[in-house]
Amino acid sequence: MTVAPPDTSTKYDLDFAKWVYENIEGGDKLALCMQCGVCSGSCPIGVQMDYGPRKLFMMIRAGMKEEVMTSSTQWNCTSCYRCVVRCPRSVPVTYILQDLAAKSAELGYAQKTNENVNFARSFWWSAKTFGRTDERLVTALYYFSFGLKEGYQRGLANLKIALNFVKRGRMHIGLPHRIKGRRQLKAILAKAEEIAKREGLH
Amino acid sequence: MTLDGPKAGPKSQTILVVGGGIAGITAALEAAETGHEVVLLEQGPSLGGRVTRLARYFPKLCHPTCGLEINYQRIKKNPRLKVMTMCEPTAVAGRKGAFTVTIRRHPRYVNDKCTACGECAKATAIRVPNPYNYGLDKVSAAYLPHEHAMPMRYVIDPAAMRAGEGAKLKAACAYGAVDPDEKETTFELSVGAIIWATGWRPYDPNKLDVYSYGHSADIINNVEMERLAAHDGPTQGKILRPSNGEPAKRVALIQCAGSRDNNHLPYCSRICCLGSLKHAAYVREQYADAEVHIYYIDIRAHDKLEAFYNKVRSDPQVRFIKSKPAHIRVGDDGRPVLFGERTIDRQIYAEPYDLVVLATGMEPSAVEGYRPAVSLAADDYGFLVANEQDGDDGIFSAGVASGPLDVSMSVQSATAAALKAVQAVRSGM
Numbered sequence: 001m002t003v004a005p006p007d008t009s010t011k012y013d014l015d016f017a018k019w020v021y022e023n024i025e026g027g028d029k030l031a032l033c034m035q036c037g038v039c040s041g042s043c044p045i046g047v048q049m050d051y052g053p054r055k056l057f058m059m060i061r062a063g064m065k066e067e068v069m070t071s072s073t074q075w076n077c078t079s080c081y082r083c084v085v086r087c088p089r090s091v092p093v094t095y096i097l098q099d100l101a102a103k104s105a106e107l108g109y110a111q112k113t114n115e116n117v118n119f120a121r122s123f124w125w126s127a128k129t130f131g132r133t134d135e136r137l138v139t140a141l142y143y144f145s146f147g148l149k150e151g152y153q154r155g156l157a158n159l160k161i162a163l164n165f166v167k168r169g170r171m172h173i174g175l176p177h178r179i180k181g182r183r184q185l186k187a188i189l190a191k192a193e194e195i196a197k198r199e200g201l202h
Numbered sequence: 203m204t205l206d207g208p209k210a211g212p213k214s215q216t217i218l219v220v221g222g223g224i225a226g227i228t229a230a231l232e233a234a235e236t237g238h239e240v241v242l243l244e245q246g247p248s249l250g251g252r253v254t255r256l257a258r259y260f261p262k263l264c265h266p267t268c269g270l271e272i273n274y275q276r277i278k279k280n281p282r283l284k285v286m287t288m289c290e291p292t293a294v295a296g297r298k299g300a301f302t303v304t305i306r307r308h309p310r311y312v313n314d315k316c317t318a319c320g321e322c323a324k325a326t327a328i329r330v331p332n333p334y335n336y337g338l339d340k341v342s343a344a345y346l347p348h349e350h351a352m353p354m355r356y357v358i359d360p361a362a363m364r365a366g367e368g369a370k371l372k373a374a375c376a377y378g379a380v381d382p383d384e385k386e387t388t389f390e391l392s393v394g395a396i397i398w399a400t401g402w403r404p405y406d407p408n409k410l411d412v413y414s415y416g417h418s419a420d421i422i423n424n425v426e427m428e429r430l431a432a433h434d435g436p437t438q439g440k441i442l443r444p445s446n447g448e449p450a451k452r453v454a455l456i457q458c459a460g461s462r463d464n465n466h467l468p469y470c471s472r473i474c475c476l477g478s479l480k481h482a483a484y485v486r487e488q489y490a491d492a493e494v495h496i497y498y499i500d501i502r503a504h505d506k507l508e509a510f511y512n513k514v515r516s517d518p519q520v521r522f523i524k525s526k527p528a529h530i531r532v533g534d535d536g537r538p539v540l541f542g543e544r545t546i547d548r549q550i551y552a553e554p555y556d557l558v559v560l561a562t563g564m565e566p567s568a569v570e571g572y573r574p575a576v577s578l579a580a581d582d583y584g585f586l587v588a589n590e591q592d593g594d595d596g597i598f599s600a601g602v603a604s605g606p607l608d609v610s611m612s613v614q615s616a617t618a619a620a621l622k623a624v625q626a627v628r629s630g631m
Contacts, residue, residue: 003547036458036499040550041528041542047550055548086412086528088463 012063026092039083069109074101075116131179223251225601226399232620247357257432261510298596309384311358325374339436394627419444450557461563471563
């Protein structure tokens with residue numbers, strides 16, 4: 001068993017845990033975590049996370065703000081809820097990770113390290129504009145969010161897959177599908193925004 | 203004797219103890235040895251409960267048979283203590299000094315003329331899962347509960363009677379001890395105080411669906427491990443893989459399998475850590491080349507028990523892995539594979555084992571419907587607690603019926619309950 005020696009260059013923000021408890025959805029339940037490891041062990045893509053939820057929660061308690069807010073853990077979560085179902089202390093792991101992702105994007109941390117934030121932005125643009133996600137537009141927006149050159153490169157690399165999708169009727173040609181009540185959707189989202197502001201959720 | 207007012211009516215000074223495990227035996231003896239009449243009820247065919255099924259005690263690794271034998275001698279010498287097996291209470295009415303307890307006696311089909319010769323067992327081909335070994339093997343439907351049974355008397359499983367074996371069994375007995383016509387009976391007892399020592403059962407490992415208990419014979423629980431290690435168990439004390447009978451040389455012990463888990467038992471069952479340390483010692487005693495891995499959240503070895511923990515920890519072939527396993531699957535070669543995260547170094551693991559032992563926790567036996575109708579209440583977890591703060595209502599709990607305890611703590615709890623019961627029947631004399 002190899003354990004990395006302590007890194008003395010790490011900066012600790014001793015108010016960070018308190019900030020998470022008070023500002024992240026489900027964060028107040030974080031204190032219940034007993035570090036058993038069931039969440040990270042159960043995670044179907046746990047090996048693709050830099051820390052995994054258990055370690056991330058310990059880092060929050062330790063005050064490792066920079067490392068937590070730039071972590072890939074909250075962005076790689078697929079919301080399968082296996083950790084939530086199995087957690088012996090009923091910590092809402094998925095909710096905490098989702099809100100950590102949102103807050104790390106909002107506060108400008110996520111862009112530094114994680115491209116999933118670009119995907120999330122493209123996805124949300126399509127969802128709020130059309131009431132549906134249009135694969136072509138979401139993908140294009142996501143690819144070109146990395147710049148013109150990389151956008152072309154990524155697009156070309158996936159062209160064959162896209163054409164096969166079209167051929168098999170899995171992706172359509174023409175205008176994006178959209179829902180009928182787009183005006184109502186806009187009103188709903190505006191109301192949600194208003195409530196969030198009022199409740200201090202932003 | 204009669205008294206006026208609310209305490210009017212005949213007073214009984216008899217103490218009823220429900221449950222013939224280590225707590226019930228202790229409470230009954232302690233009370234009887236103060237000079238009171240005591241009735242000890244046991245729902246099974248013999249005394250000793252869970253303790254008689256342990257291979258050894260922690261931390262000294264001595265045999266429970268020894269202490270139980272001393273207690274059985276005390277019972278035999280005490281004319282004031284009456285033991286009734288195959289009996290369970292179905293209703294309790296009345297109040298301190300004047301309880302009426304309704305008791306159901308299940309047929310044993312064997313009376314006290316039995317000499318334990320064993321001829322009845324040979325007379326039937328019907329075999330039933332052996333309750334003494336938690337069903338790990340089978341036993342003749344006419345069986346002695348185990349070699350150290352108290353009373354030393356055979357019992358016949360109702361399955362044999364349903365199969366029409368009664369006449370054959372009766373004919374096989376040279377002493378007229380088999381009574382195929384015995385029926386279930388109900389009777390009432392008048393007692394002055396009641397000690398509820400109904401004990402526990404292992405948390406059902408099938409409820410821990412991620413641990414695949416029912417999917418591999420090599421995934422067992424801690425009470426079954428005791429039987430594998432016991433000389434009168436299904437393997438005569440050799441720790442073998444139930445699937446193929448080969449020695450289990452790579453063994454995983456999983457702590458908190460059901461305990462300290464909001465989805466199962468929210469409380470710590472207190473005995474499992476020490477039980478698993480003992481299991482590690484069993485395996486290492488038998489196989490010089492065995493590897494034992496203990497998966498834990500934290501080891502709870504309180505006070506003097508920490509010395510045993512340190513002793514087991516000093517064995518380089520026992521590894522302590524800080525991790526609650528996420529799930530167990532059966533691998534391609536049929537061995538159970540543990541998946542999870544080692545929390546010290548964040549390694550995600552997939553480890554195969556010959557044998558996996560789930561340290562399932564203790565669940566109180568006295569569930570709804572079997573709880574005394576008067577006085578005793580249950581806490582959030584189903585353990586019995588006194589309703590009134592002073593416990594002055596004549597009904598008490600002892601041993602694991604009152605909370606998760608190890609054997610020595612159960613004995614202390616039972617002795618305390620005996621004193622309370624003696625005080626209860628003497629008050630108002």
